[in-house]
Amino acid sequence: MNDTKHYGFTTTILHNDRRKPIEQGSLHKPIHTSVTFGYGDARQLASVFQGKEPGFRYGRQGNPTVAALEDKVTKMEDGVATICFATGMGAIGALFQALLKAGDHIVSSSFLFGNTNSLWNTAAGQGVDVSFVDATDVANVEAALKPNTRFVFVETIANPRTQVADLARIGALCRERGVLFVVDNTMTTPYLFRPKNVGAGLVVNALTKSIAGHGIALGGALTDTGLFDWAAYPNIAPNFRKLAPGAQGMAQVRAKALRDFGASLGPEAAHHIAVGAETLALRMERTCANALALATMLEADERVAAVHYPGLASHPQHQIASELFRAPGSLFSFELREDIDCFDYLNRLKLGIPASNLGDTRTLVIPVAHTIFFEMGAERRASMGIAESLIRVSVGIEDTADLLDDFGGALNATA
Numbered sequence: 001m002n003d004t005k006h007y008g009f010t011t012t013i014l015h016n017d018r019r020k021p022i023e024q025g026s027l028h029k030p031i032h033t034s035v036t037f038g039y040g041d042a043r044q045l046a047s048v049f050q051g052k053e054p055g056f057r058y059g060r061q062g063n064p065t066v067a068a069l070e071d072k073v074t075k076m077e078d079g080v081a082t083i084c085f086a087t088g089m090g091a092i093g094a095l096f097q098a099l100l101k102a103g104d105h106i107v108s109s110s111f112l113f114g115n116t117n118s119l120w121n122t123a124a125g126q127g128v129d130v131s132f133v134d135a136t137d138v139a140n141v142e143a144a145l146k147p148n149t150r151f152v153f154v155e156t157i158a159n160p161r162t163q164v165a166d167l168a169r170i171g172a173l174c175r176e177r178g179v180l181f182v183v184d185n186t187m188t189t190p191y192l193f194r195p196k197n198v199g200a201g202l203v204v205n206a207l208t209k210s211i212a213g214h215g216i217a218l219g220g221a222l223t224d225t226g227l228f229d230w231a232a233y234p235n236i237a238p239n240f241r242k243l244a245p246g247a248q249g250m251a252q253v254r255a256k257a258l259r260d261f262g263a264s265l266g267p268e269a270a271h272h273i274a275v276g277a278e279t280l281a282l283r284m285e286r287t288c289a290n291a292l293a294l295a296t297m298l299e300a301d302e303r304v305a306a307v308h309y310p311g312l313a314s315h316p317q318h319q320i321a322s323e324l325f326r327a328p329g330s331l332f333s334f335e336l337r338e339d340i341d342c343f344d345y346l347n348r349l350k351l352g353i354p355a356s357n358l359g360d361t362r363t364l365v366i367p368v369a370h371t372i373f374f375e376m377g378a379e380r381r382a383s384m385g386i387a388e389s390l391i392r393v394s395v396g397i398e399d400t401a402d403l404l405d406d407f408g409g410a411l412n413a414t415a
């Protein structure tokens with residue numbers, strides 16, 4: 001289909017496979033399960049291996065079904081290239097495996113997904129100097145920069161306390177200093193926000209969450225926005241230096257992280273994620289509206305001590321979130337009054353399911369300090385603003401009235 005017209009977000013995703021060479025008229029990219037790819041001409045195999053012509057060699061480095069998803073994510077993020085991984089952590093781990101060396105320094109927001117926090121501690125144990133800063137204020141990021149800072153890493157809306165990083169100012173600072181800016185866009189998704197617009201060079205998406213949306217497949221992605229000058233990145237190995245400057249970063253990530261560490265996304269999971277992504281925009285509209293309704297109701301209740309949601313005027317970064325994001329996200333967290341036991345409350349919910357995923361079509365709830373943030377201990381939790389009674393809510397696409405009834409009814413039954 002030779003159609004170069006610029007379409008909207010959802011139209012682009014739905015018709016992307018069809019705009020490529022289609023197979024048997026299939027509207028979805030078929031699931032290619034073959035691990036290897038044969039060539040009639042051995043010279044062609046050699047030239048694919050040498051990167052002189054495009055083609056697939058072995059499933060660990062790439063697969064046609066996964067490539068179709070990578071292309072969709074690139075379009076969603078308005079980037080130049082995407083590499084998919086078996087999980088979101090696989091994508092973040094790739095930053096460590098492919099782009100850092102002992103003696104390097106990174107600056108990371110201290111308000112982080114728990115496993116990313118754990119990964120940076122692993123990096124620190126292997127000779128990477130890590131500075132954790134409060135990234136809601138660019139001044140803290142600036143003060144932490146060193147001559148050997150390789151990248152600055154932030155989440156758009158931090159999971160679970162919903163702090164919003166000072167994205168535009170950090171992007172401008174990184175551009176000025178020539179430092180790679182990496183943004184984990186999982187909580188906003190490319191539908192609510194494109195990190196490229198604030199100067200991010202790399203974008204992380206945990207595809208497992210809202211992009212897939214159904215909770216039936218794990219996956220992650222790293223997208224190159226094309227803004228960062230890889231020729232200026234010190235850790236590119238000589239064999240990747242031979243490539244065009246714009247291609248060096250992703251070529252090294254694909255080789256060092258995907259080929260050498262093997263956190264490859266399988267074709268079946270890629271298919272499930274691609275199908276889910278078709279309805280991303282519709283689901284985000286609904287989940288964000290539901291989240292705002294629930295957060296507003298709970299904030300007005302005197303039995304609730306605090307509600308953290310960037311859509312509320314009381315949120316410290318409400319203004320920045322309103323300027324940058326199409327909507328304030330589908331996740332909020334809240335604290336009950338001290339005399340109310342959070343487990344008693346959660347057990348009275350009939351729709352909110354105690355579970356640890358997020359971005360699902362169903363509403364999921366979790367007592368943060370006792371589960372996903374248990375391992376790090378009370379001191380680190382306190383530094384991240386995590387109260388012991390904090391409940392995280394990943395809001396689904398249920399009917400709004402049913403959710404309000406469920407969360408309000410459980411409060412009446414508990415307190």
Ligand SMILES: *Cc1c(COP(=O)(O)O)cnc(C)c1O
Binds near residue numbers: 087113155208209220
């Ligand atoms: C879940 C999550 C990840 C990790 O994704 P997985 O697919 O579970 O490995 C990374 N960052 C954020 C913000 C997340 O919520």
